[in-house]
Amino acid sequence: MEKETLDTLEYDKIRAMLEARAGSILGKEKARAILPSSDFDEVAELLHETEEAVRLSAFSSPPLGGIFDIRESLAKAGRGAVLDLGDFTDLLSTMHAMRAVKHFFKEMELDVPIVKEQARGIEILGQLERRLENSIDMHGNMLDDASVELSRIRRELRSGNRRAKEQMEAILHRTEYQKFFQDAIITQRGERNVIPIKQEYRQSFPGIVHDQSASGATLFIEPLALVDLNNDLKQLALAEKNEMQRILRLLSQAVGENSSILKEKCTILAHLDFIFARAKLAAAMQATKPALNREGRTKLVAARHPLIEASKVVPIDLALGKSYHMLLVTGPNTGGKTVSLKTLGLFALMVQSGCYIPAAAGSEISVYPSIYTVIGDEQSIEQSLSTFSAHMSHMVKLLERAERADLLLIDEIGAGTDPEEGAALAMAILEQFLARGTSTIVTTHYSELKTFAFTREGIENACVEFDVETLRPTYRLLTGMPGASNAFAISRRLGLSEAAILRAQQFIKADHAQFEKVVNQLESEKLMYEQRNADILERQQRVTKLEEKTLALKAEIQEKKEQMLKKARQESAALVRRTRQEAEEIIKSLKAQFDDLGIESRRRAMQEAREKLQEAAERSRTGLIPGKAYKEKIDMKKLAVGDIVYVRKLDQKATVLKIQGANIEVQLGSLKTYVKAGDCRFVERAGKEPLATGGKKRGRGAGTLLQKTANLHREIDVRGLMVDEAEQVIGKFLDDAVIGGLGQVLIIHGKGTGALRKGVHDYLKHHKSVARYNFADMSEGGTGATLVDLQ
Missing domain, CATH: 3.30.1370.110 (Ribosomal Protein S8; Chain: A, domain 1)
Structure with a gap:
């Protein structure tokens, strides 16, 4: 791609967005250097990478933190130089990141074969990693266990420092020395432990003078008793430094031996980081993956220019390369013609860099070998000869370079000269591009070009919509009709007299006036049909949603119904089983308790209890719930004292004691209460108590007990x-x-x-x-x- 095209379409801003979303220096560097590819297979591969990263990012993101730019350290180690502790800290952090990324993709169950294959190429240098971990901590300090000798030296250093501190503190606490001290503290001069002594007591305090204060009143003296011990500590410190240098040299040598492998794996990490930067940009733009083709066919649905604020951008639909491969866009200045051109051009560059585009699903775009732009700031009314010369020089270059599969974006073709001559030149140039079949989008103000587009195959008119009522552009791109100039309508709205407007209309050719009238009529009709289609689509979507909601609700109700019936049958069956078991136990008990008197009555009572249990079991099988069997409402005219009713609220039978209007007094066992007749259901009429002998009374009592037992909940x-x-x-x-x-x-x-x-x-x-x-x-x-x- 030409640098001029990249600059005109502001491709650098897309690169800056990608750089901001990369997590490592290596990834950011890759984002800054990205260029659109013209190879179809390479572009398809890049988009597949982005697609997998987008799908994976919806669940989790790889651990790409802790990656440093270790290329310079690797180069130094490769040349045999000794690395410092900070270099090893960055190396170790990057190696930990390699291990974490490899483990992440190894454990990932999602189907993302491309990024998994790249992560599989990361080689874990376990031996080198463990060696560095055993030598240097995360803060860049060398560990005692880096070598046996270093551990011994540091152990002796700690022991010697402890003895030196104890001896110094003992000197500071000696009574006879207190008047010698300028300050009773331990300090250092030249890496030697010293005590500040007053000048006048120099001869009274044995030791070596290492420094004195600016005034000369204080001398910094190393006590003579500590000279040998401090000498030993100094030698141990030098030994520690030499041992650390030796360890660093060995570690650097080990890194140098693996520098080429580490450099290669850093390249993989950088590429993975850049892939996920593209995924993050897609999420931020609410972008989608377009379909690719090689035939110059492009279809953008609800395309939003990525550099215009989301709350202000107006989506456009744009098609090219199917029934026509040249689009002529007309309309007023500041109406959105140039933005439409730049949207397509920038989308092509983004796709060919592996990025998603901010457009609706169903969009399609061709991979263009080259993209040429002739877009200038054509907002001035006056056009100079130099502007026209520059414009025509671009046209000459395009005629020399542009091929069939390329994309041309030309803004205000033929501008800057006499309108008739400019329109004629524009038609001649467009005819050549039309003959080649080059994908071209052209903007113009020339009315002659609108007629040119109507009379040629392979070229289509389009316009940017303008609202005459508000005198403002809507920024919508309407394909299939040319844009009217709207000069007379705008002038009339701004207050120009009708006489002046009519005179102006007389000056223009009749066919031009008729053409403008036809254009306006076509535009009105298209807007009307678009509105109707939008209403129909909205209704269809609403009906579809209602149908889906109704089906879901119907399925839910059916499922709940089946669950409730199943649960009711299970509960009823369980209750009947328990009741039957308890009744059988009561019957056995009664058989044992009663004598031979009233055997027939007891048998009859037992049989009645069994029949009622059988009836309850039958109700459970048919799905009836206890209490639901009584459905007959109470007829207040026929209701009498002594009748049996079913009280629904208490789920029990009761005897009527008194009737008072719509309320009745009933007795449930020993409980007497008032209830509304409407809350009860009729069970049976009052019966007469038969006279019986004592034996018969006992049989009656047993039967009543069994009946209660059978009806007991x-x-x-x-x-x-x-x-x-x-x-x-x-x-x-x-x-x-x-x-x-x-x-x-x-x-x-x-x-x-x-x-x-x-x-x-x-x-x-x-x-x-x-x-x-x-x-x-x-x-x-x-x-x-x-x-x-x-x-």
């Missing part, structure tokens, strides 16, 4: 009752449960404010039949129900 629901009402209902329920032989019952009180739950627990705490109570399991209601063990 393991659980009771007191939600909606007041605390005192709930206590009465629970008291009767617990008595019946104890008589029925139940060992455990469930009281459903709900969560609500917690007042009913507290009242129920207070009542259970003092009930003589309650052994213990706890909240139920989550499957039975959790804190909204209490499980009671009976004694």
Whole structure:
């Protein structure tokens, strides 16, 4: 690509965006040096790399931190030079990054074969890495364990320094020396431990003078008793320095032996870093991957210029190379013609650099061997001869260089000279490009070129939209129609008299006026059809979403229905099994307790109990829930005292004691309460109590007991009752449960404010039949129900 093209399309700003998103110096350097490729296979490979990085970045990003530019250190080590500790720290950090990146891609299960293959090429130099880790820490300090000799020297140094400090402190604390000290401190001069002594006591304090203060009042003296020890420490320090230098020399030699391998692996890290920089740029731009082709076919859908602020950019649709390979764009100044040209040109450069483009899905772009631009700042009204000369010189070069597969972007062709001559030259030049089949986008103000485009195959008119009402451009690109000049409409809106406008219209040719009228009519009709198509599309999308939502809701309801029915049948079957088992146990107990009197009555009662259990089992199989079998509403005209009704709120049968308007007083065991007739269902009419002998009475009592046992539920629901009402209902329920032989019952009180739950627990705490109570399991209601063990 020509440098002039890259500069005109501001490609450097894209490179700067990539550089900012690279994590290492090597990656940033690669971003600065990137150039668009003209090879189709190479571009396809670059886009595949970016695609894998985008897909991988949605889940996790590789650990590319800690990578340093170690090329200079590797070069020094390769020449036999000794590296310093800082060089080794950067080397070690980069080698750790290599290991982390290789491990990351080895463990990655996502299908990203290209980047995985590149990461597989990173060779881990484990022996060298361990050697560096055993010699240098993360802060750039040499470790004691770097060698046996270094460990011994440092151990003796620490021991000698400790003895020297102890002896110095002993001198500082001696009473007879206190008046000699200028300050009772230990300091250093020339790497020797000294004490500041007053000048007048020089002869009284034995030692070697190493320095004196600026005034001469203080001498820095090394005590004579420490001279030999300090000499030993000095020798140990020199030995430590020599040993460290020896270790650095050996480590540098080891790095030099592997410098070519390390340099190659750094190149891989830099390339991976740059690939993920492209992925980050794609995410920041909300960009997509376009389809590629070699045929010069380009289709951009909702394309946004990447260098215009996202809140201000207007997306454009642009097509080229299918039914036509030349597009002639007309319209007013500052209407967006040049931006349309630059958008396509910059998109081509980005794609050929391996980047995604900020356009909607379904976009397609050709790989162009060369891209040529003739785009200048044509905003001045006056055009000089030099401007035209420069423009025509560019045209001559394009005619010499441009080939069929190239892309030409020409702004204001033929401008800067007489309009008629400029239009004629423009048509002659465009005819040559048209004959070659070169992909070309041209902007112009010449009306003659609009007619030229209508009369030639392979060229299409386009315009940038202009709102005459607001006198502002919309920046939309409309393909298929030329742009009107709008000069008369704009002048009329700005207040020019109608007479002047009519006179101006007389001056222009009739065919031109007719042409402008046709253009305006075509533009209006196209806008109308676009609006209709948009409305139809919106309706179709809305209907599709509603259909999907309806199907999903229907499936959800069906699934919930099946789950509820299945759960109800399971609970009913489990309840019937438990009740049958408990009833059989009661029957066995009664058989053992009663004598031979009333055998027939007991058998009859047992048979009735079994029939009721069979009926409950049948209801569970058919999906009926207890209490739902009573459906007949109460007829207040026929209701009489003594009738049996079913109270839905308490899930129990009751006897009618008194009728008061719409309310009735009923008796449930020992509990008497008022309920609304509408909350009850009719069960059976009042019956007469038959006279019987004592034996028969016993049989009747046994039958009643069995009937109660058969109808007894393991659980009771007191939600909606007041605390005192709930206590009465629970008291009767617990008595019946104890008589029925139940060992455990469930009281459903709900969560609500917690007042009913507290009242129920207070009542259970003092009930003589309650052994213990706890909240139920989550499957039975959790804190909204209490499980009671009976004694």
